[in-house]
Amino acid sequence: MVSEQAAALHESALVIDSHNDSIVIHMRAGLNLDGGPVREQGAAIVTRFSRYNGAPIQLDFPKMRAAGVNAAFFAVDVTLAKGTHLQYALDGLGFFLREAAHSSEEIVIVRRAADITRAHEEGKLAAVLAIENSDGLDQSIYTLSAFYEIGVRALTVTHSTRSWAADGCEVENGGGLTAFGKRMIAEMNRLGMLVDVSHLNDRGFWETLEHSTMPVMATHSCCRALCGHPRNLTDDQLKALGAAGGVVALTFVPEFIDDAAPTIDGLIDHIEHAIEKAGIDHVALGSDFDGGGTLVEGAMTYPQITELLLQRGLAEDDVRKILGTNHLRILSEVIG
Numbered sequence: 001m002v003s004e005q006a007a008a009l010h011e012s013a014l015v016i017d018s019h020n021d022s023i024v025i026h027m028r029a030g031l032n033l034d035g036g037p038v039r040e041q042g043a044a045i046v047t048r049f050s051r052y053n054g055a056p057i058q059l060d061f062p063k064m065r066a067a068g069v070n071a072a073f074f075a076v077d078v079t080l081a082k083g084t085h086l087q088y089a090l091d092g093l094g095f096f097l098r099e100a101a102h103s104s105e106e107i108v109i110v111r112r113a114a115d116i117t118r119a120h121e122e123g124k125l126a127a128v129l130a131i132e133n134s135d136g137l138d139q140s141i142y143t144l145s146a147f148y149e150i151g152v153r154a155l156t157v158t159h160s161t162r163s164w165a166a167d168g169c170e171v172e173n174g175g176g177l178t179a180f181g182k183r184m185i186a187e188m189n190r191l192g193m194l195v196d197v198s199h200l201n202d203r204g205f206w207e208t209l210e211h212s213t214m215p216v217m218a219t220h221s222c223c224r225a226l227c228g229h230p231r232n233l234t235d236d237q238l239k240a241l242g243a244a245g246g247v248v249a250l251t252f253v254p255e256f257i258d259d260a261a262p263t264i265d266g267l268i269d270h271i272e273h274a275i276e277k278a279g280i281d282h283v284a285l286g287s288d289f290d291g292g293g294t295l296v297e298g299a300m301t302y303p304q305i306t307e308l309l310l311q312r313g314l315a316e317d318d319v320r321k322i323l324g325t326n327h328l329r330i331l332s333e334v335i336g
């Protein structure tokens with residue numbers, strides 16, 4: 001249960017979450033995004049590489065509606081595909097577009113930042129399409145234009161592994177951006193696609209910040225000063241991201257919050273730390289629902305986070321920034 005103040009604030013706020021793996025989990029589970037059985041079996045690639053593990057679904061359209069989450073980044077993480085990354089991305093995105101079109105909810109596929117505010121005003125849900133791991137481009141810069149036309153507005157440079165663009169944070173003796181990675185970032189800047197630095201190793205992070213002419217975003221990461229996982233950002237990285245107009249979206253993944261005893265309170269600690277280092281205008285939330293563990297049960301827990309932020313003494317306007325207006329600001333700058 002949350003207080004009246006938190007409920008009212010959450011209800012009126014624009015709430016945007018910048019990372020989930022909900023597309024792929026639905027495909028694996030044979031479910032549609034409305035919570036029912038899939039309307040037609042059709043997945044060609046996504047389900048070939050892994051099976052549904054039975055985990056309860058954390059985010060779908062009805063859950064977004066009930067939890068007051070107005071917009072979410074729906075990412076297709078292509079990392080598991082073997083030699084079929086481009087197909088995997090299209091399989092996942094196509095599934096989602098079909099689901100969005102058939103949903104009993106009205107789903108706006110976000111092409112411009114103003115689509116989010118309009119959807120919010122009209123009581124519709126908004127979806128930002130994203131690809132996690134640029135191997136989804138299959139080494140072709142041209143595919144970016146095609147993905148852009150479909151509606152993709154964010155792309156994660158790499159997963160924690162090695163990609164054609166860069167090395168992730170778990171690659172031993174990893175390098176920085178490749179020549180392809182640099183061209184890709186330039187093209188994303190030109191098109192107006194958000195560059196996501198989550199999962200990059202430190203060198204890749206700094207090189208991306210240096211090469212991007214647009215502010216960049218960590219769509220789902222936490223603070224390394226509080227939890228020493230390489231997926232988390234150092235204080236210097238948080239400061240630089242903020243100074244460059246970027247945004248860090250704190251994620252709910254237990255092992256990035258605390259390797260011994262992760263709690264939701266611990267998540268709030270990460271939010272406060274990020275505010276201190278990056279600045280209040282550069283902090284947001286990116287749950288990693290349906291791919292990032294169960295510290296937070298699901299989208300339904302969102303109002304509780306609003307409550308906890310208020311309990312820490314944050315002003316209502318600052319809570320609104322974290323819930324959505326910071327996301328909206330960077331999207332306006334980058335995608336227009």
Ligand SMILES: [Zn+2]
Pocket residue numbers: 132198199220
């Ligand atoms: Zn991820």
